[in-house]
Amino acid sequence: MEVKIIKEIYIDKEDVKARIHEWGSSENPTIICIHGLGSTSLSFIELAHLLKNQYHILSIDLPGHGKTPEFFKVEDYEAPNMIKWVDKVISHLTKGRFYLLAHSWGANIALHYLSKYPSKVINTMLLDGGYYLKTEWYSYQTSISGEIDSLQSEIDYYIKDFDEYCFDTLQEHIEVEKNNYIRWSCLLEEAARDLVRVEDDKYKWHANSFTATGAIKSMYYYPPDSIYDKLPSSIYLLQSTLPESMNKYRETLAEKFKNSTGSKVKRIDGASHLLHWDKPNEVVKEILNWFK
Template sequence: MNWEEIKIKVPWGFVAAKSWGDSNNFPIILIHGLNDNAGSFDTLIPLLPQRFNYICIDLPGHGLSSHFPRTLPIEYTHLLMTLQIILDELKQDKYILIGHGISATLLPLYAQLKPEKVVKIVLIDSTYTFVNPPGTYLTRIEEANALLMKYINFKPENRKSYTYKEAVKKVIRRRPLGVLNYKCGEQLVRRMVEKVGEKKYMFTTDGRYKALVQPSLSFNYVTELLEKKPLKCDILVLYTSYTLDISTKIFKYMIPYLDLFKEHRIIIDGDHHIHHTQPEKVSNHIEKFLLN
């Protein structure tokens, strides 16, 4: 399946994307997790039905996309707003949405806000806006403000540079919930570095994401929100065994959260990056869901 680079206009610049297949086909929007980019779907898309147009976006400050304006912290709702702007700009009546990690948590919220726009959602290794214990929100705001001051005063030319191989190895190492092989690491690096000298590269990912400000919601609030505005689209949840195991052992407050949409859940043996490193383990489930 062939692909082309496209740019989607947003008020602060553009969102870059890889568009796979015929642009006249029904649109499926794919959104990567934090510190990844559209390259994280490079191995999965060729295994999916060719009757769709797959548009894999780079979130703002990731891949080839413009950064958000640099004088404010980045908040979770900014990503939700970005999704709405992108879909409005693409001017299609309806969409299928696929998200990984934190981007998976955006999709049910968007489907609640715009139920007439969403036919199906596929949630890979996450489900809904995260629940957080009391106090987390204030701590996160404090971290975000401190990081913002550092970011505003930071000169891009002072970033550390790497050889291409060093950059790939760095991306592979920075994976708290799984393992990437070299090929997958390279597919990400192609969209997240810029050449700055003879055989030297610097990373371009927005550092403010290290302190992304997320909503501080209780599990009761989340369940009440879903009861008052239930999802009307079809749902497929693909959780990995590694993420479920780690989350239940370390983040015990998240155990009820992990069971959201349990009736739509399939557990895949593998880690957080399985859609990228072993796409054949998820592609059959997604294909069946898309064609059903």
């Protein structure tokens, strides 16, 4: 009998509803994965396939992403409520301690979670997130005459980017996704298919600007550096290096993160922000060393 490599789990309780993807045996150490803004639980698909024999991997669709319903109020996306929601989901999935793997916005959530529930987490790995600060980003954008130089301009960007995303066919969407990344694979294509929903016979982005607004406001009003002094040192940040024009900006923030938290930091050469798609084997190597 063939064992299914990936399993889809749905939690449908009165206080929490979520979709989760699961790989590996529950007898192995558990890794909880938290994706970034605009992504889904399947963004970790390649890492999970490479790690499924050594770990039990549970990847969560955040509210308003993938197949998890959005919150009713923008304010519900704020960090204090979000980490309560995440903890409810995790409590349904495992009772033991676990490793935490998070990307981008998910890394911000992971740090807030870690500051609140440090005893539940063994070690944490951040994939190019948790060290970016919105105020610094807007200052950097201003310095290069960029378009996203304020909270409102970033919200406006996502209103257009998410809500106007629309294609007649799934293949058109796949081709756009292919062109966004350094490399491609069958597994990444499976993850890309998860990024759209069908509405009125059109393929639209799975997340909307309401959710994006909540996430961006949370990152702005609850910046990770506000909790640096409350974090354990069991954190490892993998940092992107592309585009190279951003490296000085990244280095400044990564150094602040490292000095303030005592965390380990490593740059992944030739990797953009979605570094686990660009360099999955390198990321897996670091995971195997850190999550042991």
